[in-house]
Amino acid sequence: MRASVRRVFIRGRMSLALTYSDAVCGMGWGATFGCAALMTGYQVDDLIAEFLTETAESLEVVDSELVRFEANPNERKTLDNIFRLVHTIKGTCGFLGLGRLEAVAHAGETLLGRFRDGKLEVTPTAVTLVLHSIDRIKVILAGLEQTGLEPDGSDEDLIEQLEAMAEGREVAIDAVKSVTVPDRPIASDAEDVVMLEVKQELDRPLRPGEVSLDELEAAFLAAEAPDWMNETAPEAVTEATPEPVVAEPVAAEPVAAQSELNTSLAALSNLASGGEEGGGITTTQSIRVSVDVLEGLMTLVSEMVLTRNQLLQISRNREDSAFATPLQRLSTLTGELQDSVMKTRMQPIGAAWKKLPRLVRDLSHELGKKIDLVMEGEGTELDRQVLELIRDPLTHMVRNSADHGLESTEERIKLGKPANGTVKLAAFHEGGYIVIRISDNGRGLNTARIREKVIEKGLASRNEVETMSDQQIHRYIFAPGFSTAAAVTNLSGRGVGMDVVRTNIEQIGGQIDLNSVTGQGTTFTIKIPLTLAIVSALIVGAGGQKFAVPQTSVMELVRTGANAEHKIERIEQSLVLRLRDKLLPLVQLSPTLKLGEYDEDETAFVMVIQVGERRYGLVVNDVLDTEEIVVKPLAGILRDVQSFSGATILGDGSVVLILDPNALSEHAGNILDDKATEVAEDVHSEAQGQKVAMLLFRAGGGAPKAVELEHITRLEHIESDKIERMDGRAALQYRGRLMPIVNVLDGNGLKDNDIQPLLVFTGEGYAMGLAVDEIVDVVEDYLSIELSADHPGVRGTAVVAGRACEILDVEHYQLRGLAEHHRRDRAPALHTEAA
Amino acid sequence: MSIRDYVTLRVGGQLFGVDAARVHDVFHPRGLTPVPLSRSEIAGVLNLRGRIVTAVCARQRLALPPREADAPEPLAIGLEVQGDSYGLIIDSVDEVLKLDDDRFHAPPGNLPPRWADIILGVYQLEKELLIVLDPHTLLDAAHLKAA
Numbered sequence: 001m002r003a004s005v006r007r008v009f010i011r012g013r014m015s016l017a018l019t020y021s022d023a024v025c026g027m028g029w030g031a032t033f034g035c036a037a038l039m040t041g042y043q044v045d046d047l048i049a050e051f052l053t054e055t056a057e058s059l060e061v062v063d064s065e066l067v068r069f070e071a072n073p074n075e076r077k078t079l080d081n082i083f084r085l086v087h088t089i090k091g092t093c094g095f096l097g098l099g100r101l102e103a104v105a106h107a108g109e110t111l112l113g114r115f116r117d118g119k120l121e122v123t124p125t126a127v128t129l130v131l132h133s134i135d136r137i138k139v140i141l142a143g144l145e146q147t148g149l150e151p152d153g154s155d156e157d158l159i160e161q162l163e164a165m166a167e168g169r170e171v172a173i174d175a176v177k178s179v180t181v182p183d184r185p186i187a188s189d190a191e192d193v194v195m196l197e198v199k200q201e202l203d204r205p206l207r208p209g210e211v212s213l214d215e216l217e218a219a220f221l222a223a224e225a226p227d228w229m230n231e232t233a234p235e236a237v238t239e240a241t242p243e244p245v246v247a248e249p250v251a252a253e254p255v256a257a258q259s260e261l262n263t264s265l266a267a268l269s270n271l272a273s274g275g276e277e278g279g280g281i282t283t284t285q286s287i288r289v290s291v292d293v294l295e296g297l298m299t300l301v302s303e304m305v306l307t308r309n310q311l312l313q314i315s316r317n318r319e320d321s322a323f324a325t326p327l328q329r330l331s332t333l334t335g336e337l338q339d340s341v342m343k344t345r346m347q348p349i350g351a352a353w354k355k356l357p358r359l360v361r362d363l364s365h366e367l368g369k370k371i372d373l374v375m376e377g378e379g380t381e382l383d384r385q386v387l388e389l390i391r392d393p394l395t396h397m398v399r400n401s402a403d404h405g406l407e408s409t410e411e412r413i414k415l416g417k418p419a420n421g422t423v424k425l426a427a428f429h430e431g432g433y434i435v436i437r438i439s440d441n442g443r444g445l446n447t448a449r450i451r452e453k454v455i456e457k458g459l460a461s462r463n464e465v466e467t468m469s470d471q472q473i474h475r476y477i478f479a480p481g482f483s484t485a486a487a488v489t490n491l492s493g494r495g496v497g498m499d500v501v502r503t504n505i506e507q508i509g510g511q512i513d514l515n516s517v518t519g520q521g522t523t524f525t526i527k528i529p530l531t532l533a534i535v536s537a538l539i540v541g542a543g544g545q546k547f548a549v550p551q552t553s554v555m556e557l558v559r560t561g562a563n564a565e566h567k568i569e570r571i572e573q574s575l576v577l578r579l580r581d582k583l584l585p586l587v588q589l590s591p592t593l594k595l596g597e598y599d600e601d602e603t604a605f606v607m608v609i610q611v612g613e614r615r616y617g618l619v620v621n622d623v624l625d626t627e628e629i630v631v632k633p634l635a636g637i638l639r640d641v642q643s644f645s646g647a648t649i650l651g652d653g654s655v656v657l658i659l660d661p662n663a664l665s666e667h668a669g670n671i672l673d674d675k676a677t678e679v680a681e682d683v684h685s686e687a688q689g690q691k692v693a694m695l696l697f698r699a700g701g702g703a704p705k706a707v708e709l710e711h712i713t714r715l716e717h718i719e720s721d722k723i724e725r726m727d728g729r730a731a732l733q734y735r736g737r738l739m740p741i742v743n744v745l746d747g748n749g750l751k752d753n754d755i756q757p758l759l760v761f762t763g764e765g766y767a768m769g770l771a772v773d774e775i776v777d778v779v780e781d782y783l784s785i786e787l788s789a790d791h792p793g794v795r796g797t798a799v800v801a802g803r804a805c806e807i808l809d810v811e812h813y814q815l816r817g818l819a820e821h822h823r824r825d826r827a828p829a830l831h832t833e834a835a
Numbered sequence: 836m837s838i839r840d841y842v843t844l845r846v847g848g849q850l851f852g853v854d855a856a857r858v859h860d861v862f863h864p865r866g867l868t869p870v871p872l873s874r875s876e877i878a879g880v881l882n883l884r885g886r887i888v889t890a891v892c893a894r895q896r897l898a899l900p901p902r903e904a905d906a907p908e909p910l911a912i913g914l915e916v917q918g919d920s921y922g923l924i925i926d927s928v929d930e931v932l933k934l935d936d937d938r939f940h941a942p943p944g945n946l947p948p949r950w951a952d953i954i955l956g957v958y959q960l961e962k963e964l965l966i967v968l969d970p971h972t973l974l975d976a977a978h979l980k981a982a
Contacts, residue, residue: 303885545869593871634880635889635919637976641873647880647887655868655880655887 073122107162108133302630313651350378377427405440439523445516541622543595561603696776699744707808847899859913
């Protein structure tokens with residue numbers, strides 16, 4: 001509802017009228033600064049106030065236009081303009097439930113419609129009548145402004161006149177002609193009455209429902225009587241075109257004229273004496289402000305917020321309470337000011353969609369497809385700055401949907417789909433975000449072609465691709481330089497498509513994803529923050545330095561350490577955290593930024609961060625505070641430092657860098673490998689319902705290792721001195737043959753003077769012993785590899801029996817065992833030579 | 836013949852000059868927040884009266900040896916390049932000199948590349964040479980990378 005009203009009022013321009021919308025309430029900091037209550041008070045009258053302002057403006061235009069129209073009755077354009085304005089007022093009144101206004105406007109519109117249809121000739125009398133109805137509307141508006149309700153009273157008199165004028169056209173025209181007032185454009189009401197009287201005598205009997213002339217006259221006189229003019233805001237009368245006052249002397253009915261003149265004069269003097277009463281509806285309540293001014297205002301307020309934060313910080317550290325109360329007040333006011341200024345920057349997203357209907361229409365012609373564009377939630381508001389940044393990506397995506405997404409009309413008909421393809425844009429608020437969906441009901445993405453392209457471009461190997469779900473493959477369209485368009489059209493398919501879109505959206509802290517169903521269409525979902533200027537941030541400590549992390553990207557915070565419930569586990573060089581039976585790859589902030597190594601025993605915090613579809617944990621030493629921060633871009637000289645998105649000044653006056661969770665995920669490197677994680681998910685789904693027997697063992701530090709039991713021929717415990725070592729290699733006489741002993745790659749090596757556990761693998765014509773530190777257990781569990789391996793000999797990491805385990809790559813060790821056999825064939829010879 | 840004002844300053848004993856019109860302020864670079872992973876020339880970012888200033892070490896930038904441990908607290912001159920605020924950390928600020936354009940010479944051809952790029956020219960003063968720095972190339976990311 002709100003959306004449509006705003007569209008009418010704002011007409012794409014910035015309006016300074018501080019309207020209070022639900023949208024802004026949802027932004028988080030509104031509530032923080034305690035102005036939610038204040039806002040609700042305004043919300044009730046919000047629409048009415050806006051309506052009053054806009055209608056007053058429209059009425060002013062109608063006034064002047066009507067006058068011009070009367071002067072040039074043949075000027076069609078003027079009439080159309082008037083008609084449209086009155087129609088809009090009528091429509092809005094109806095929408096807002098303002099019945100009295102609607103009735104008057106409707107009657108006026110009907111009369112204007114007659115003019116427009118050419119069924120009624122334009123006469124000064126008729127115009128006067130219309131002007132009267134405009135005046136009446138102003139009077140009602142004045143009452144509305146004062147009380148918030150339509151004033152009591154009846155407009156039957158005026159409406160009857162208007163209807164009568166519309167009905168009794170022919171005679172009225174003659175009559176008017178006969179009494180034309182040559183110089184003066186506007187006739188008096190009294191003349192009007194006289195003319196109608198003439199007509200009535202000459203013409204027909206009363207039609208059913210039509211009022212008699214006497215009655216009409218009586219009503220009309222009543223209308224002129226001071227009853228309504230007195231009770232109304234005086235400026236409404238004076239502000240109106242001056243015709244009633246000027247025209248009155250011509251009146252045939254001296255008493256009525258005199259009375260009206262008096263009231264009008266009274267109104268005039270009233271206005272002259274007391275300007276303060278004059279600030280009503282007709283003064284414009286919205287002004288157009290240049291965007292630069294708003295931007296400047298925003299910068300100032302941002303600075304003010306920072307200064308406020310600094311003051312609060314100082315006050316927190318001091319006992320001096322004299323400052324506390326005024327400071328609290330200042331703080332609240334600053335918050336409210338910030339709120340209000342933010343609102344001036346809010347624009348409906350429809351502003352970014354305006355060009356789309358035309359674009360789609362042109363596309364439709366060019367491509368020979370029938371395309372319907374559906375737009376929902378155009379009124380959803382977001383910051384101007386964000387709006388500017390998403391305009392191009394949105395246009396691109398709509399173009400894509402129309403060009404690639406939708407089938408040709410013939411194809412659609414053949415498929416039994418509606419001939420018209422639909423591209424739908426929808427926007428709505430969700431949390432501190434605005435969500436935009438661009439969907440089409442076309443053919444969906446061509447999974448097979450994307451798959452081929454992925455392999456062809458070397459983005460993933462055939463094996464990898466084969467294990468991916470359709471959605472994972474679809475996401476490759478966001479990869480740089482990826483385009484599957486068979487033919488490069490004039491419109492799209494130049495390969496600079498979706499990756500640019502993704503980059504643009506991620507740059508403003510947004511996310512994009514897609515969902516495509518073959519034959520049914522594709523939906524892109526974009527999530528972007530409402531504003532970029534001020535963000536809520538976590539202040540964290542790492543490597544002895546403070547950093548800010550945008551709160552929107554932090555999903556949860558996990559405390560880890562010796563005494564905490566969660567422990568960070570190490571797999572080779574990589575750290576992982578077990579979180580609800582899932583393995584979360586970790587990035588340690590301080591080593592990543594080269595600020596020193598992470599101490600595993602110390603208490604630390606893991607921030608679970610979501611970037612697009614990826615999730616990782618950022619390990620920091622400390623979480624210190626949350627603060628509203630104003631993001632400042634880094635200086636040009638620092639732009640090549642990828643890990644930070646900007647800097648800000650904290651309450652204590654220190655400068656902290658703002659971490660870019662997106663860039664940091666890149667630092668995470670191999671453990672964050674998108675493909676790997678997703679492959680693992682697939683393995684997981686395949687493994688569902690099938691438990692595997694696994695041997696758990698330890699070799700080297702870190703997580704225990706696991707191997708499927710089926711690969712192992714036997715388990716042996718050998719006295720370590722029975723193992724023969726030569727040239728750094730080891731072998732054991734086992735069942736009459738020399739069996740090579742291989743160490744687990746990152747293991748501790750062979751034991752001295754102890755029992756050495758061995759896993760014996762056998763293959764065709766060979767046997768191999770794998771030396772481990774300790775055999776832990778044999779368990780049955782689902783094998784679901786959650787993380788890919790980053791070093792040889794390991795297939796990946798999985799949760800086995802509730803523990804993170806590295807899954808042994810048996811093949812790798814078998815090959816090594818085989819190699820040892822070959823080497824052993826030559827080794828003794830080398831030995832002899834050496835001896 | 837036109838006269839120009841130069842703020843003269845010393846870095847590693849050498850006298851430099853910067854067009855006085857480009858110097859916004861002179862301040863002690865305090866409360867520096869280091870920027871991890873940044874180039875060695877970047878000393879950090881600091882809050883100068885509510886503005887975030889990126890401090891660049893002139894010695895590093897000019898490939899001069901680092902300051903001695905017992906050297907007095909360094910100063911910084913505030914410069915603006917492409918809308919960003921920078922503080923160039925120097926050893927000391929001398930006087931402001933009014934110099935005649937006639938005595939201005941193009942930089943000699945045998946300068947090390949790291950210097951040639953950032954020097955507008957040289958003034959021959961009575962006692963020594965005054966090297967005029969170009970704040971733009973001095974603090975520009977592209978030139979820094981090339982250096």
